[in-house]
Amino acid sequence: MKPKALEKGMTIGLIAPASAPGSAELIVTGKKELEKQGFCVKLAKNAKRKKGFLAGTDKQRLQDLQNMFKDPKIHAVICLRGGYGTARLLQSIDYNMIRKNPKIFVGFSDITSLHIAFHKKSRLVTFHGPMVTSNYAHSKGRKYSMGGLLRMITKPEPFGSILKGSGIKKGKTLIKGKVTAPLVGGNLSILVSLLGTPWEFSTKRRILFIEEVGEANYRIDRMFTHLLNAGKLNQASGIVLGQFSDTEVKPTSDGRPTQTLKQIFKDRLGSLNIPIAFGFPFGHEKITATLPIGIKATLDATKADLIIQDAAVR
Numbered sequence: 001m002k003p004k005a006l007e008k009g010m011t012i013g014l015i016a017p018a019s020a021p022g023s024a025e026l027i028v029t030g031k032k033e034l035e036k037q038g039f040c041v042k043l044a045k046n047a048k049r050k051k052g053f054l055a056g057t058d059k060q061r062l063q064d065l066q067n068m069f070k071d072p073k074i075h076a077v078i079c080l081r082g083g084y085g086t087a088r089l090l091q092s093i094d095y096n097m098i099r100k101n102p103k104i105f106v107g108f109s110d111i112t113s114l115h116i117a118f119h120k121k122s123r124l125v126t127f128h129g130p131m132v133t134s135n136y137a138h139s140k141g142r143k144y145s146m147g148g149l150l151r152m153i154t155k156p157e158p159f160g161s162i163l164k165g166s167g168i169k170k171g172k173t174l175i176k177g178k179v180t181a182p183l184v185g186g187n188l189s190i191l192v193s194l195l196g197t198p199w200e201f202s203t204k205r206r207i208l209f210i211e212e213v214g215e216a217n218y219r220i221d222r223m224f225t226h227l228l229n230a231g232k233l234n235q236a237s238g239i240v241l242g243q244f245s246d247t248e249v250k251p252t253s254d255g256r257p258t259q260t261l262k263q264i265f266k267d268r269l270g271s272l273n274i275p276i277a278f279g280f281p282f283g284h285e286k287i288t289a290t291l292p293i294g295i296k297a298t299l300d301a302t303k304a305d306l307i308i309q310d311a312a313v314r
Contacts, residue, residue, distance in 0.1 A: 001123045003076075003104045005313040006153050008038035010075040013068035014132055015044040016055035018110040019083020021133045024048065027080060030132035033142065034078075037150060044068060047080060054085045062089050065114075069101045076153065080132045082109025087190075089114075090199055095121035104153050104313065107131050109213070109284065112186030115293050117199045119184065125312055127153065128186055128209070128282070129290030141287035149290045152312055159308035162289040166281045171240075171304035174265055177275030179238040180298045180309060183291055185209035192223045195230050203236040207299050209291055211242035211283030217258055220247060224268040233268075238275040238299040240306055241265065243283030275301035 006012070012034055014027070021027050027048070031041050044064035049056030056064075068077045090113060099122040106127045107114070118124045129152075130136065130145040144165045152159050163170065184206045185191065191210065194200055212220060227233050244261050259267070262278075269276055277299065282289040291297075292312035299306055 001099070001102050002125045002312065002314045003102045005156050006039070006076050006104055009040065011040040011042055011073055012076045012078055013042050013044060013071070013074040014047060014078055014080055015064045015068055016047045016080045017061045017065050017089060017114065018055065018079070018085040019053055019081060020050040020055040021048070021080045026133035026137040030080070030136035033136045033146065034132075042074065053083065058088050058092070061085065062092050065089065066094060066097065069098055069103060074103065076104035076106070078132060079107030079111050081134050082107060082111050082131065084110050086110050086113040087193065090117050093117065098122040098124060106149065106290075108288070109187050110190060112190035113194065113199070115186055116191070116194055116201045119293050120199055120201065125292055125294040127290050127292055127312070130288050135286060135288065138286050141285070145286065145288050152290050152292065152308070156311045156313050158310055159312065161305050161307050162280065162282070162291070163305060166287060166289065168279070168281055171277045171279040171306070173301050173304050174269060174276040174278055175272065175274065176302040177238070178298065178300045178302060179207065179275050180296060181205055181207045181237040182294050183207050183209060183297050184293055185291070186211070188212040188220065188223050189215065192226050195226070203232045205237055207238040207240060207297055208232070208236040209240045209242060209282070211244065212247065213245040213284035215247055217247060217261060217264060220244065220261070221259070221264045221268060224264065228268060234272055236274060238301065239269060239272070240276070240280055240299055241278035242280045243285050243288070245284040275299050277301040277304045277306075279304070280306060
């Protein structure tokens with residue numbers, strides 16, 4: 001179910017469904033950048049609250065999320081940041097209400113939980129993309145990250161290659177091949193955490209995209225192994241890997257050997273008989289692409305490119 005395209009003059013709602021934004025200044029800066037593009041912007045009632053590592057209580061964050069979808073004057077909902085906390089909301093969300101009020105929904109990192117839940121329970125196309133304080137508030141990469149998102153959610157037409165304008169001519173090939181299928185995916189650790197729950201995702205006849213940040217390489221290996229053991233990787237039609245930020249090889253305290261990310265990708269994924277490519281610009285960096293979950297894309301692993309084939313909005 002595609003949301004309606006966003007037009008200038010429409011209102012974007014900003015929420016913090018996970019951790020609190022780093023500072024009020026970042027919220028103001030990011031909000032102004034959206035307003036410069038011709039949109040009205042409404043900050044959720046509890047968006048500036050803090051409760052431990054969360055942006056307010058579960059009840060407050062849930063209230064903000066659902067109120068934005070219920071409000072007919074709100075046309076898109078964009079997260080301020082990720083962090084941690086969205087999984088605590090999954091059991092309480094009114095998915096029927098979300099289905100009846102389809103809107104553009106944007107975020108990444110911990111927001112992966114909401115993307116997967118909305119896709120499974122509400123059949124809503126959502127956008128794994130840049131966020132207000134994580135991206136819009138920073139000048140670096142804003143033209144590509146924010147510009148690419150706005151082009152995708154304002155124009156009901158195929159987006160094309162996610163590499164265009166990123167400064168990256170192509171990714172890197174792990175297994176050659178070409179496949180066209182709907183996209184599903186997000187943050188690696190969040191995807192693993194959803195296994196065995198009512199929000200477990202399917203990779204059958206899907207292109208699975210994955211990114212991660214701040215994890216030791218052996219933990220990345222462990223999570224890929226868990227996805228393998230759960231049958232999620234070999235059921236996919238193709239796999240595309242994005243940014244694995246702050247995960248460089250670090251020596252262990254007891255001198256145990258470690259592996260590079262490329263070695264892990266080859267070891268855990270190299271035997272799969274599907275197109276696989278890595279090194280794409282999406283994830284926890286200022287320069288990040290938008291991937292529409294549920295929309296058809298072509299992964300040309302031979303040329304190491306990812307092309308969005310269908311319009312993501314109507």
